[in-house]
């Protein structure tokens with residue numbers, strides 16, 4: 001699909017002063033509507049994960065707050081894979097319920113207006129099993 005989210009190596013960080021790279025195919029970008037571009041960037045940003053943990057709120061007794069790793073610490077960042085991955089052949093043959101991703105299908109139905117090319121292909125397959 002010509003896009004990739006990537007955490008920089010130490011060398012790349014040294015050379016560019018960037019922590020993360022997001023590559024997008026220029027030809028695909030040109031063809032996308034602004035909604036599709038937004039969805040694409042949102043998707044790719046989801047691949048970046050920042051270390052976080054819960055701590056007691058110093059201001060409010062009994063309340064917990066989410067604390068994030070330091071933004072310029074490479075160890076704070078990692079790449080995460082998709083929550084859901086399945087072969088369209090499996091969905092074709094077994095349907096969504098047997099593959100256990102009916103929740104994902106529901107999310108797709110809710111977000112049908114925000115799809116990229118990959119999703120359109122997947123959605124076409126899924127339409128047959130809905």
Ligand SMILES: [Zn+2]
Nearest residue numbers: 043044047082
């Ligand atoms: Zn992805």
